[in-house]
Amino acid sequence: MNPLFNDNPADVQLDQAIANRLSKLRSMPVDTSSLDRALRRQVPAPPARGGMSWLLSIRPLRAVAASVAILLVISAILISTISAPAMASPAQMAQFHRDLVAGVTPAMRVDSIDAANRALAAQSPQSPQVPDVPAQHVMACCMKSVKNKKVACVLLKDNATPVTLTVANASDMKTPEAGSITRGGVSYNVQSVGSLNMVMTERHDKWICLIGELSADRLIDIADQLQF
Amino acid sequence: MDPQEATQRFYDSIWPHRAAVLRTARILTGNVHEADDLAQMTMLNAFKGIERFTPGTDAAKWLMTILRNCRIDRIRSAGKRAHAVSLDQLAFEPAGASEEAAIGAEPWDAGDEPPDAILNRFTDQEVIDALQNLPEEIRWTLLLIDVEQLDQREAAEILDVPVGTIKSRAHRGRAMLRQTLLPMAKEKRLI
Numbered sequence: 001m002n003p004l005f006n007d008n009p010a011d012v013q014l015d016q017a018i019a020n021r022l023s024k025l026r027s028m029p030v031d032t033s034s035l036d037r038a039l040r041r042q043v044p045a046p047p048a049r050g051g052m053s054w055l056l057s058i059r060p061l062r063a064v065a066a067s068v069a070i071l072l073v074i075s076a077i078l079i080s081t082i083s084a085p086a087m088a089s090p091a092q093m094a095q096f097h098r099d100l101v102a103g104v105t106p107a108m109r110v111d112s113i114d115a116a117n118r119a120l121a122a123q124s125p126q127s128p129q130v131p132d133v134p135a136q137h138v139m140a141c142c143m144k145s146v147k148n149k150k151v152a153c154v155l156l157k158d159n160a161t162p163v164t165l166t167v168a169n170a171s172d173m174k175t176p177e178a179g180s181i182t183r184g185g186v187s188y189n190v191q192s193v194g195s196l197n198m199v200m201t202e203r204h205d206k207w208i209c210l211i212g213e214l215s216a217d218r219l220i221d222i223a224d225q226l227q228f
Numbered sequence: 229m230d231p232q233e234a235t236q237r238f239y240d241s242i243w244p245h246r247a248a249v250l251r252t253a254r255i256l257t258g259n260v261h262e263a264d265d266l267a268q269m270t271m272l273n274a275f276k277g278i279e280r281f282t283p284g285t286d287a288a289k290w291l292m293t294i295l296r297n298c299r300i301d302r303i304r305s306a307g308k309r310a311h312a313v314s315l316d317q318l319a320f321e322p323a324g325a326s327e328e329a330a331i332g333a334e335p336w337d338a339g340d341e342p343p344d345a346i347l348n349r350f351t352d353q354e355v356i357d358a359l360q361n362l363p364e365e366i367r368w369t370l371l372l373i374d375v376e377q378l379d380q381r382e383a384a385e386i387l388d389v390p391v392g393t394i395k396s397r398a399h400r401g402r403a404m405l406r407q408t409l410l411p412m413a414k415e416k417r418l419i
Contacts, residue, residue, distance in 0.1 A: 017343035018402040018409075021355060022374035028352045030251045038268050039246070043275050046239040047232040170247070185352050205247055 024185035029202035032171070033085070045076060085174040086147035088200060088209060094193035096144055097164040097211040100155050107140040107155065116141035116154050126150050128167045128206060131226040136163070149173060158222060163212035165222075173207040175200045183220055190216045204228040229279045238278045241287045246271055248376075249291055255371055256299065258360040266302060270295045292372065292386050303364075341419070343406075349418045350409065358408040362401055369397040370405070 099105040108123075110116045113132045120127040124143050127150060136156040144151045149172035156163045175189045181199075182188070189200040198211040199219040208226065210219040229237075249270050253263035273294050274281070281290055350358075359367050365387065372383040373394065380398075384391045413419045 014343050014406055015399065015402045017347055018405055019374045020344055021347040021350070022370055022405075023377060024348075025255055025352055025355060025375045026251075026377065028251055028254075030247055030254060032247050032250055035246060035250055035264060035267055035271070038264075039271055042272055043238065044231075044235050047236055182351050184348050185350075185355070187352075205244075 021185070027186055027203045029170070029187065048072065048076075085172055086149045087174050087176060088146065088168075088207070090176065090178075090191040090193050090198060092146065093164075093166065093191075093198055093209055093211055094196045096151075096153055096166065097162075097196060097198075100140065100142065100153055100164055101162045105142050105144070105153075107142040107153075110138055110141050110154075112138050113154065116152075120152050124150060128152050128169050130154055130165065130167045131204075131206065131208075131228045133165065133222065133225055134227065135225055136222065146173065156222075158212065158214060158218070161212055161214055163210055163214065163219070163222065166209040166211070168207045170202045170205045170207045175202075175207070181216065181220060184224060186224075188216070188220050188223065199223055234275075234278045237281065237283060238275050241281060241283055242271070242274050242278065242291065245288055245291050248288060249295060252292070252295060252371060252376065255356050255359065255375060256295075256367060258356050262302075266295070266298055269298045269302070273298060286382075288376070289378065289382055289386065292376070292378075296368065296386060346413055346418055347409065350412070354412065355409075358405060358412065361408045362404055366397050366401040366404065369394055370401045373398050374402075 096105070100107060108116075108119045110119055113130055116138060117127075117130055120130070120141055120143055127143060130141075130152050133154075133156060136158060138154060139157055139162070140155040142153050144153055144166075146168070149168055151166050151168045151173075154165045154167075156165055176191070178189050178191050180187050180189050186201055186203065191198045191200065195213050196211055197214060197216050197219060198209055199216055200207070200209045201223060202208070203226065206228070208223060210223050212219060246267070250263065250267040253266040253270070254260065257263045257266060270291060274291060277294070281287065347355075359370065362370070368387060369383060372378045372386060373380065378386070380391050380394045384394045387394070
């Protein structure tokens with residue numbers, strides 16, 4: 001028998017524990033912005049979908065088509081400049097939460113994350129997918145924008161305390177510098193605005209922010225339960 | 229293939245995996261700059277070879293194969309040897325008795341506390357640093373099996389070794405990693 005493969009329960013447990021810890025590296029956030037910049041310099045921009053070929057086929061309109069093409073290139077450059085990640089300002093996140101709790105923001109009543117995802121997708125096909133939060137009571141959802149970046153907001157209730165879960169594509173949002181707490185291999189950026197605490201992190205290519213009048217530890221507990 | 233079609237295929241199928249490529253490169257090399265260069269080389273090679281990629285197949289696995297080839301090229305061109313274990317040597321199993329003895333050298337003695345709880349106190353960077361002490365091919369195996377959660381057959385295809393070799397390397401790698409982490413845990417008073 002190969003001595004490396006013994007069935008000692010303690011060894012099996014240790015083996016599994018190492019595998020579990022390594023699996024958490026998969027959710028380690030990475031900043032792709034410099035890689036993106038380097039690749040954009042060497043890979044052509046994605047071709048625009050849909051065609052204007054009918055315009056090009058009409059000889060008298062070729063000059064117009066060329067002008068349009070130039071405008072499109074300029075627009076693409078402008079859009080790529082504008083499409084830099086938006087900064088997730090703690091004050092703005094806090095305002096999202098307060099408005100949602102106070103009913104100032106028009107929100108859709110939902111009772112599950114599935115229902116929230118359906119409602120948000122119906123409202124905007126670009127809506128980021130919201131991860132499941134098994135132990136929380138889901139109350140409402142809405143779509144917000146931060147500098148033209150879509151942010152899905154879901155209002156949860158943790159016991160009696162309202163908590164807003166905001167989700168965006170990780171490439172769309174930038175987290176401001178602040179103190180961080182690492183738990184389970186995941187780093188959480190912790191912010192406070194008045195009585196509100198918020199934790200921000202990136203997992204599975206999603207930017208996540210949880211806001212509420214709860215301790216940062218409790219917010220991280222909720223973030224830890226997210227199922228992608 | 230039409231250049232526009234190739235570019236579109238790259239952005240549709242490959243571009244969304246760039247974060248995973250970069251993360252894998254970071255874990256593999258333990259060095260931010262080397263990882264950036266490796267990830268960039270991988271993505272550019274993927275773009276150049278996009279005609280060989282069949283849409284609908286596993287892009288992540290395809291990229292891992294390219295990443296591995298790029299890594300080998302970079303090690304060879306730099307004349308490096310990863311921890312004095314050459315890739316050629318690791319093409320077969322180096323399961324010597326001395327290594328087995330080393331693996332069993334120190335039992336994991338952390339009282340009643342579950343190992344998961346102790347291991348979760350290490351930061352990601354500390355775990356990545358510990359992985360750098362493992363031979364390159366064993367590190368690759370843990371990366372594919374435990375981090376990227378590929379099945380053993382897929383990992384065997386990427387690393388071009390039999391499935392049995394993957395099983396053996398995974399087990400040996402975990403044992404070696406815990407032997408690296410145990411003294412670190414004691415030194416950092418995590419135990």
